[in-house]
Amino acid sequence: MAERIEFTRGKRPVTFIDLFAGAGGISEGFLQSCANNKYFKFILASDINPNCELTHIVRYNTQLGIDMDFITEDIMSETFICHLLEKLNGREIDVVTGGPSCQSFSLAGARKKFDKRDNLFIHYLNVIRQLRPKYFVMENVEGILTKNDGKFKDAVMSEIRSIIDDTEVPAMLTYLRELVQKTNCVDENYKWCLLAKIGMELCQDTEEYKNKYFKTIDKQFKQITKKLNYKLSKSDERINTIRHGLLFLQHSKQRDALSKMVVEEKTSSMFNKDGFTETMNNFVSFLEDDTIINSIVAAIDSQEELAEYTEEVEVLKDMIKLYSKDLENCFEIIEEYAQKDGSLEQFRGLQESIHLYNLDNYILVNSSNYGVPQSRDRVLFIGCRKDQQLIKEIPYTLDESEKVCIYEAIADLDFIGNGEIRTEYSHDYNHIEKYENKVHRREVLGKIHDETENILDKCNNLHVATYAEWSKMGRLNDRFEVGKPFYVKTIDQIGTKEMLSDYELYNHQTSNQSEKVLQRLNTIASYKGYTSECRARLETLGINSDKMNYTVLDPEGLSPTVVTMPDDFIHYSAHRCMTVREMARLQSFDDNFVFQGKRTTGGDARKNEVPQYTLVGNAVPPLMARAIGNAILEVINLD
Numbered sequence: 001m002a003e004r005i006e007f008t009r010g011k012r013p014v015t016f017i018d019l020f021a022g023a024g025g026i027s028e029g030f031l032q033s034c035a036n037n038k039y040f041k042f043i044l045a046s047d048i049n050p051n052c053e054l055t056h057i058v059r060y061n062t063q064l065g066i067d068m069d070f071i072t073e074d075i076m077s078e079t080f081i082c083h084l085l086e087k088l089n090g091r092e093i094d095v096v097t098g099g100p101s102c103q104s105f106s107l108a109g110a111r112k113k114f115d116k117r118d119n120l121f122i123h124y125l126n127v128i129r130q131l132r133p134k135y136f137v138m139e140n141v142e143g144i145l146t147k148n149d150g151k152f153k154d155a156v157m158s159e160i161r162s163i164i165d166d167t168e169v170p171a172m173l174t175y176l177r178e179l180v181q182k183t184n185c186v187d188e189n190y191k192w193c194l195l196a197k198i199g200m201e202l203c204q205d206t207e208e209y210k211n212k213y214f215k216t217i218d219k220q221f222k223q224i225t226k227k228l229n230y231k232l233s234k235s236d237e238r239i240n241t242i243r244h245g246l247l248f249l250q251h252s253k254q255r256d257a258l259s260k261m262v263v264e265e266k267t268s269s270m271f272n273k274d275g276f277t278e279t280m281n282n283f284v285s286f287l288e289d290d291t292i293i294n295s296i297v298a299a300i301d302s303q304e305e306l307a308e309y310t311e312e313v314e315v316l317k318d319m320i321k322l323y324s325k326d327l328e329n330c331f332e333i334i335e336e337y338a339q340k341d342g343s344l345e346q347f348r349g350l351q352e353s354i355h356l357y358n359l360d361n362y363i364l365v366n367s368s369n370y371g372v373p374q375s376r377d378r379v380l381f382i383g384c385r386k387d388q389q390l391i392k393e394i395p396y397t398l399d400e401s402e403k404v405c406i407y408e409a410i411a412d413l414d415f416i417g418n419g420e421i422r423t424e425y426s427h428d429y430n431h432i433e434k435y436e437n438k439v440h441r442r443e444v445l446g447k448i449h450d451e452t453e454n455i456l457d458k459c460n461n462l463h464v465a466t467y468a469e470w471s472k473m474g475r476l477n478d479r480f481e482v483g484k485p486f487y488v489k490t491i492d493q494i495g496t497k498e499m500l501s502d503y504e505l506y507n508h509q510t511s512n513q514s515e516k517v518l519q520r521l522n523t524i525a526s527y528k529g530y531t532s533e534c535r536a537r538l539e540t541l542g543i544n545s546d547k548m549n550y551t552v553l554d555p556e557g558l559s560p561t562v563v564t565m566p567d568d569f570i571h572y573s574a575h576r577c578m579t580v581r582e583m584a585r586l587q588s589f590d591d592n593f594v595f596q597g598k599r600t601t602g603g604d605a606r607k608n609e610v611p612q613y614t615l616v617g618n619a620v621p622p623l624m625a626r627a628i629g630n631a632i633l634e635v636i637n638l639d
Helices: 025-032 050-063 081-089 116-131 149-161 165-183 190-201 209-223 231-234 237-250 252-267 279-285 288-302 305-322 329-341 344-354 406-413 433-437 467-473 513-524 532-543 579-585 605-606 614-617 622-633
Strands: 012-019 038-047 068-070 094-097 135-141 363-366 379-386
Touching: 012 025, 012 050, 025 050, 025 094, 025 622, 038 050, 038 279, 038 622, 050 068, 050 614, 068 305, 081 116, 094 116, 094 379, 116 135, 116 149, 135 622, 149 329, 149 379, 165 190, 165 344, 190 209, 190 305, 190 329, 209 237, 209 305, 231 532, 237 252, 237 288, 237 305, 252 279, 288 622, 329 344, 329 579, 379 622, 406 467, 406 579, 513 532, 579 614
Parallel strands: 012 038, 012 094, 038 068, 094 135
Antiparallel strands: 135 379, 363 379
16 A cells, blocks of 8 residues: 555656545546656545545545545635644645535526525635645536526636735735826726725735725715705715615625625525525625615615715715726726826736736536546636646547447446345346447547557556456556555444455445335336326326436436436436446446445435435546646646
8 A cells, every 4th residue: 555666756746635525536536647747646635524534534545545634624614724724734735626515506406596605616715825826626517607697607717817916916006006196087086995995805904905995985975975964964864875885885794794694594404495595595685795885876876965966976986886896897997097197018917917827718528528438517717827837628538439338337337136235246247239349448548449459558557448447457556556445434443343345346235125116217217218208107107206307327328417316317227226336437436446434315414414425426527537637737837
């Protein structure tokens, strides 16, 4: 159980940490990666669930012998970054990976407004701001692109581009002060308010600039109200709405705390499509910057007495609206000033230097293009530190005609019956002759080489094999002396007699389904899907189900996105639910990667537990992660 010296010799390590690590799909793929005489060194992983930690400890610390730390803590915890820095102990991290939880904006199922998981990407980027890695990868579901009409995706990209290089801030602020002083065609209060707002965006200590911002607005507001009669300025409801709204807007920390508590309660109590949802959503909306600003502006517009002072009032409204603008919006305004000043080239140079990360656009990937027998669309945001080369794509590792089908991936596991546990491979599996031509000898990343002679893999010096053979022998043997796989329910069982370590095959177990369930699955399979005709037939037979979806797998095709529910998929020939090991094959996990803890769970336990099926279903396919890792290793500059 150690890293092979012959693998690391002559190569340079690239350190990485994996946040929201789950089972470790990204970590597994990165450890397989090797390109341009560089490889990944695994430093730390994190997830909120103990079973993720258990699976990591078994796989990486014990089986592969890696000195890797794990943090079991919510990334939104106030102590998370402190604990992370303690674990890292000053070590520089080259790459950070992570997929902030995506339930609330997945295309598969109802989307939830104001789910606390929507904010996870902000906390992920806070880690990036702290560690300043050369690259970071944020992976998520395709649904992120269309959530809120694309506004959520825009917010993600804006936040990434707003990560600031602190060393460049003084030069930018000096330029902005000089520019604002020279700009005579804009209201004095407005331009100093704009400068304060940019200071809030650029500087870590925002309170000084925040106070300047609101003092400038207050100055403008008082200039206007002094022109009104005393009683109106002190007791009019609309004037008070403006005055109190500005105070409320200033109390951002209090509003954030209130919003966080409500959203956490809404999420934990699973309020969605019920009598509480609208009220809670409306309250959280009430706390948002835009809602408060809109209420203030509406009060200004509805106060007839203010109409006499149009120019000053319009300036006041513009100043207030600045609060909800991000850095890029503010820079668009500054660009106009720079154009008139003749310093546009200087400003653009400063603007480019102040951004710590470059991001061309999101990258849409499908796992089947990287040797995974599954059509799983994912969105990647790959941030490249400004001293690194921009990554615009993840090159495919095989052609369209070479994609791995379901039969090739799992046919050799089709020797298990209802309610069975199989712990050894069998040559007596269900060969289906008409599909045997779908089985090919391949390079590790999927390229087909049906010739009988061995070929050299680019980095790993491995021979070609079928997808199932690669899964059985493992894709990390060139780098590690992989220890014997084993299974435990808890960390305390490691090394005890309760540890199961004598098996050849793990996670290959089927539930003991009733005759009624088996008949239902067979009926659905006979209709080749959960069609309306099939539903009618199930009802006639008295074996209908409340489930919304069943998918009969096509042996010659790709698997749909692997999910966390074992009974969503029906095996193409056995007409049963899939085992954890079969699902893992569809995700491209090696067979010696053992998923730990409970196999499945249900009811309220799903809120807190991450059983084996969930570990598999939520993972990034390792072969796709390997391709992402290779794309980074090809270009990363360690000097």
